[in-house]
Amino acid sequence: MKRRPLSLLSVFAAGVCFAVIVLVAPSKAISHHKYKTSSHEAVPNRYVIEFNYGDSKSADSFVHLFQTKFKNSKIHITERFEHDLFNGISFDLNGLDSKELKAALEAVLDHTHVKAAYPVRIIRRSEVMIEKTVSKRESLSSLPHGMTQVDRVHSELKIFGKGIKVGVIDSGVDYLHPALGGGFGKGFKVQYGYDLVGNEYTGENSPIPGPDPLDSCTVESGASGHGTHVSGIIAGYDAKTNFTGVAPQATLGMWRIFGCKGFAASDVIVKALLMAYDAGMDIISASVGGDDAWSNSPEAIVAQRIAKKGVPFIVSSGNVFYAGDRTAFTVTAPSTSKDVWSIASAENAYYKVNYFNVSSISKRIVCATVSLNLVNGAIFAGDKNVGSKNDACNASTVPDLKGKIALVQRGGCDFIEKSLNVAKAGAIGLVIYNNYGDSIFVPAKFETTIPIIGISAADGLAILAGIKAGTEILTFDPNPHYLPRDNGYLISDFSSIGASNELDLKPNIAGVGGQVFSTLPRYRDNWGFMSGTSMAAPYVSGSIALFIEAKGFKRNNKVISRQFKNYAMKLVHTKGNSVIESPLLQGAGLVQVYDAISGKVSVSPTQISFNDSSSFAKYKTQTLTIHNTGKARAVFKVINEPSIALAPYNRSGQGYAIVGPVGFSNAKAKLIFSKTSVTINSGQKATVRVTVVPPKTNPKDHIIYGGYIRFKTSNHESAIDATVPYFGIVGRQCDLPLFDLNYPYLSDSKGKRFYSKSQTYIYDRSNNATTPSIVYRLLTPTAMFDVDVLNAKTKKSIGKTMTNSFYLNRNSNYGDIFKSNITWDATYVSTELSGTQSEIPVPSGTYILSLRALKLLGNPDDPKDWETFQTSPISVINKINLESDPSYIHVVIYLILLLFI
Ligand SMILES: *[C@@H]1O[C@H](CO)[C@@H](O)[C@H](O)[C@H]1NC(C)=O
Ligand SMILES: *[C@@H]1O[C@H](CO)[C@@H](O)[C@H](O)[C@H]1NC(C)=O
Ligand SMILES: *[C@@H]1O[C@H](CO)[C@@H](O)[C@H](O)[C@H]1NC(C)=O
Ligand SMILES: *[C@@H]1O[C@H](CO)[C@@H](O)[C@H](O)[C@H]1NC(C)=O
Numbered sequence: 001m002k003r004r005p006l007s008l009l010s011v012f013a014a015g016v017c018f019a020v021i022v023l024v025a026p027s028k029a030i031s032h033h034k035y036k037t038s039s040h041e042a043v044p045n046r047y048v049i050e051f052n053y054g055d056s057k058s059a060d061s062f063v064h065l066f067q068t069k070f071k072n073s074k075i076h077i078t079e080r081f082e083h084d085l086f087n088g089i090s091f092d093l094n095g096l097d098s099k100e101l102k103a104a105l106e107a108v109l110d111h112t113h114v115k116a117a118y119p120v121r122i123i124r125r126s127e128v129m130i131e132k133t134v135s136k137r138e139s140l141s142s143l144p145h146g147m148t149q150v151d152r153v154h155s156e157l158k159i160f161g162k163g164i165k166v167g168v169i170d171s172g173v174d175y176l177h178p179a180l181g182g183g184f185g186k187g188f189k190v191q192y193g194y195d196l197v198g199n200e201y202t203g204e205n206s207p208i209p210g211p212d213p214l215d216s217c218t219v220e221s222g223a224s225g226h227g228t229h230v231s232g233i234i235a236g237y238d239a240k241t242n243f244t245g246v247a248p249q250a251t252l253g254m255w256r257i258f259g260c261k262g263f264a265a266s267d268v269i270v271k272a273l274l275m276a277y278d279a280g281m282d283i284i285s286a287s288v289g290g291d292d293a294w295s296n297s298p299e300a301i302v303a304q305r306i307a308k309k310g311v312p313f314i315v316s317s318g319n320v321f322y323a324g325d326r327t328a329f330t331v332t333a334p335s336t337s338k339d340v341w342s343i344a345s346a347e348n349a350y351y352k353v354n355y356f357n358v359s360s361i362s363k364r365i366v367c368a369t370v371s372l373n374l375v376n377g378a379i380f381a382g383d384k385n386v387g388s389k390n391d392a393c394n395a396s397t398v399p400d401l402k403g404k405i406a407l408v409q410r411g412g413c414d415f416i417e418k419s420l421n422v423a424k425a426g427a428i429g430l431v432i433y434n435n436y437g438d439s440i441f442v443p444a445k446f447e448t449t450i451p452i453i454g455i456s457a458a459d460g461l462a463i464l465a466g467i468k469a470g471t472e473i474l475t476f477d478p479n480p481h482y483l484p485r486d487n488g489y490l491i492s493d494f495s496s497i498g499a500s501n502e503l504d505l506k507p508n509i510a511g512v513g514g515q516v517f518s519t520l521p522r523y524r525d526n527w528g529f530m531s532g533t534s535m536a537a538p539y540v541s542g543s544i545a546l547f548i549e550a551k552g553f554k555r556n557n558k559v560i561s562r563q564f565k566n567y568a569m570k571l572v573h574t575k576g577n578s579v580i581e582s583p584l585l586q587g588a589g590l591v592q593v594y595d596a597i598s599g600k601v602s603v604s605p606t607q608i609s610f611n612d613s614s615s616f617a618k619y620k621t622q623t624l625t626i627h628n629t630g631k632a633r634a635v636f637k638v639i640n641e642p643s644i645a646l647a648p649y650n651r652s653g654q655g656y657a658i659v660g661p662v663g664f665s666n667a668k669a670k671l672i673f674s675k676t677s678v679t680i681n682s683g684q685k686a687t688v689r690v691t692v693v694p695p696k697t698n699p700k701d702h703i704i705y706g707g708y709i710r711f712k713t714s715n716h717e718s719a720i721d722a723t724v725p726y727f728g729i730v731g732r733q734c735d736l737p738l739f740d741l742n743y744p745y746l747s748d749s750k751g752k753r754f755y756s757k758s759q760t761y762i763y764d765r766s767n768n769a770t771t772p773s774i775v776y777r778l779l780t781p782t783a784m785f786d787v788d789v790l791n792a793k794t795k796k797s798i799g800k801t802m803t804n805s806f807y808l809n810r811n812s813n814y815g816d817i818f819k820s821n822i823t824w825d826a827t828y829v830s831t832e833l834s835g836t837q838s839e840i841p842v843p844s845g846t847y848i849l850s851l852r853a854l855k856l857l858g859n860p861d862d863p864k865d866w867e868t869f870q871t872s873p874i875s876v877i878n879k880i881n882l883e884s885d886p887s888y889i890h891v892v893i894y895l896i897l898l899l900f901i
């Protein structure tokens with residue numbers, strides 16, 4: 001029998017599907033204090049190691065030693081990080097059989113230069129909603145700059161981000177787009193950057209780096225143009241259409257981490273972050289995320305270290321595209337790292353349309369266009385067979401259109417071909433009606449010489465009927481119109497919800513990420529809408545560029561984030577209602593750049609976590625310092641403005657059902673202030689102590705209350721109130737059940753449930769259909785998870801079935817990821833011997849598997865903080881020969897890929 005290579009780390013099931021992935025987490029084969037595994041999906045056989053600081057020679061001596069010792073090894077270094085923020089390498093380890101591989105990894109971990117080792121994680125391409133075709137009600141969104149005061153910073157302060165460097169970690173950029181400067185390098189808008197991966201990179205193969213971060217993918221590759229959209233949001237500018245990014249004079253850097261397809265591995269991201277930092281970026285913007293709310297991975301660690309150096313590090317908080325999975329604690333790493341900005345998404349408030357009239361139709365017709373030179377005139381059919389599937393795609397079917405506006409149906413060829421053909425026939429404009437339904441769309445193309453206008457199918461057919469009956473004259477209303485959207489100024493329903501598992505307030509602040517119009521690569525028709533926290537993060541990055549140009553404070557993340565958070569605008573929970581949205585959805589609120597720049601009072605800390613009931617005594621009272629940096633003395637009233645609360649669980653059924661979308665509650669905390677009014681002279685500081693009285697809800701409900709502390713000023717020169725968000729939980733997080741009702745349970749290999757606790761389960765090692773599994777379903781994330789093998793008679797542990805797993809996410813509410821299972825092949829790792837060791841088959845006999853998982857914020861040393869489950873006795877019969885049948889144990893963990901953005 002052929003030896004199956006041991007998979008030390010995560011292995012992919014074949015046929016990974018887009019949103020859901022089956023992951024085989026660490027087997028028991030590595031157990032070492034330096035090995036930091038997690039349940040996150042990972043690239044097989046690829047590791048990151050961090051060396052002890054100051055060892056610049058570490059990498060080479062390490063590789064040399066390694067190759068001397070393991071002659072068969074194919075150790076291939078993928079990335080080198082010779083940096084004071086992270087000194088290490090990532091490498092692939094191939095060519096070794098299972099025994100050698102294990103020995104090799106032990107040697108790696110035992111090496112004195114090695115500080116820690118991690119599996120390389122897979123970071124999914126940001127998922128965005130692309131809306132080229134938009135419904136009539138949600139048409140071409142106006143730029144959201146009125147919502148965020150960016151328009152005032154542009155028009156009143158004349159600040160456009162000049163000279164501020166924003167580093168973007170994304171899929172490359174089509175800088176040949178006219179709105180993105182038309183070139184790369186010195187003198188261009190996109191001046192810095194590097195392609196770390198190449199077009200063909202998928203995340204699992206080797207990157208082929210190059211100096212040019214151009215997104216040169218094709219439509220056929222399926223690439224969305226994410227990085228180009230993000231770049232346009234930050235710094236795009238197009239004089240022709242007046243499209244203006246947040247900081248149109250900022251300088252961009254692009255570190256490309258995605259090829260045209262697939263995902264990015266975390267070692268590449270670490271490298272990109274360090275390169276952007278070294279290039280002297282003033283702000284780093286990353287619309288990427290993993291799939292958990294823990295922050296223990298190398299990229300999260302590096303993000304944190306960069307932020308600590310003072311560089312604002314802006315990360316999207318994560319998207320949840322399935323409403324049922326939109327529950328508390330869905331923000332994702334690395335936005336969960338302390339000091340990193342985790343960005344929520346708010347919905348754009350308006351959409352922009354144009355109107356025109358035609359003579360025979362009494363209503364105004366709504367249209368979308370990026371053209372500016374809208375010309376009036378007679379409108380004519382632009383094809384001899386207008387309404388065919390390929391109107392105006394062939395010059396031979398286009399009639400004489402001299403001085404006329406052409407009307408054609410969408411489809412058959414692209415807009416540029418249609419427009420060239422009708423222009424050749426003398427047309428002065430082109431109206432394209434949709435090929436179905438009631439939606440209009442934005443036909444955007446640069447190369448056109450005549451304006452192109454998109455309308456709905458219904459309007460197109462009505463005009464066509466009019467044309468057939470007589471002459472129709474088209475008259476444009478030259479002014480654009482902005483129509484309000486129903487969900488404008490609300491937090492987007494895909495924006496993930498805090499807090500972090502450690503109860504840090506995340507997200508921290510919101511940008512506009514719902515229905516954002518920006519640049520797309522030329523292969524994606526230049527312009528379009530995308531929605532996601534991916535769009536909100538660059539919006540905030542651009543805002544910071546404006547702030548830095550206005551105020552300085554380069555590399556002073558603390559001051560910058562304080563000003564932004566103090567002056568963010570509180571959004572409401574639902575339209576037409578004054579109830580404030582929870583800080584767990586909006587953080588401090590929507591960015592208000594003008595107020596952040598001009599605000600003359602600062603309050604810190606900028607956010608408060610009152611934590612949960614178990615730590616109540618420690619966190620219930622906090623001290624706020626208010627600093628009056630204005631020229632005049634000011635009086636502040638201190639006011640509690642409670643927000644809506646979250647009700648994450650539904651206990652009215654049979655158990656702790658986690659509710660998705662999350663439930664809400666009106667529970668409010670009272671705050672007791674040491675002073676309710678403070679007078680502060682110019683340049684002086686004052687402190688106010690705040691003590692929380694949580695709402696009197698049942699602690700079993702784990703209600704997450706929140707709100708804002710407002711420092712209301714009446715006579716202060718800037719007359720803007722500063723606010724500080726707070727939240728807390730009624731109940732103890734470590735009381736939260738980890739396992740859902742009726743889980744875990746023992747099952748055979750076919751998934752058949754074994755109910756009896758008194759009966760013995762028979763595992764015949766010669767018949768793998770009898771291989772037992774523990775099926776579990778996590779309601780709550782857990783930081784530690786392991787399974788002991790007990791002697792059924794003595795109830796004593798003989799060892800573990802596997803290495804401890806760390807940082808598991810909770811299971812999804814749906815689909816394959818609804819539950820997870822651990823199969824046991826009747827082997828164990830002894831806990832009596834020290835160091836790393838092999839798995840050993842248990843002697844024939846009867847055993848019990850004892851699973852335990854650490855409760856949230858639990859103390860690993862306190863047995864009460866673990867949730868446990870013991871299987872029925874399992875009788876293992878039939879010997880096996882390990883040499884010939886190494887059916888290693890794996891923990892199969894199904895992960896939700898909430899990745900984003
Ligand atoms: C572009 O913006 C400028 C300045 O706000 C304005 O004067 C001009 O009319 C705008 N052009 C178009 C085509 O909207
Ligand atoms: C355009 O139509 C003419 C005449 O029917 C035909 O010969 C030609 O092949 C067509 N061209 C294309 C690109 O379809
Ligand atoms: C279009 O028609 C509407 C309704 O008849 C009228 O109010 C409007 O002024 C017209 N606009 C133009 C540009 O003719
Ligand atoms: C909440 O309390 C726990 C337990 O004391 C602590 O580990 C955690 O860091 C606290 N979180 C915050 C944000 O203070």
Ligand SMILES: *[C@@H]1O[C@H](CO)[C@@H](O)[C@H](O)[C@H]1NC(C)=O
Binds near residue numbers: 650651653654659663
């Ligand atoms: C809670 O669960 C009960 C029983 O399953 C159900 O009837 C009720 O609609 C649920 N409530 C919410 C808010 O989901």
Ligand SMILES: *[C@@H]1O[C@H](CO)[C@@H](O)[C@H](O)[C@H]1NC(C)=O
Binds near residue numbers: 749768769
């Ligand atoms: C069980 O063993 C058979 C024969 O070796 C193999 O084909 C099959 O894939 C195994 N099934 C499982 C679930 O491991």
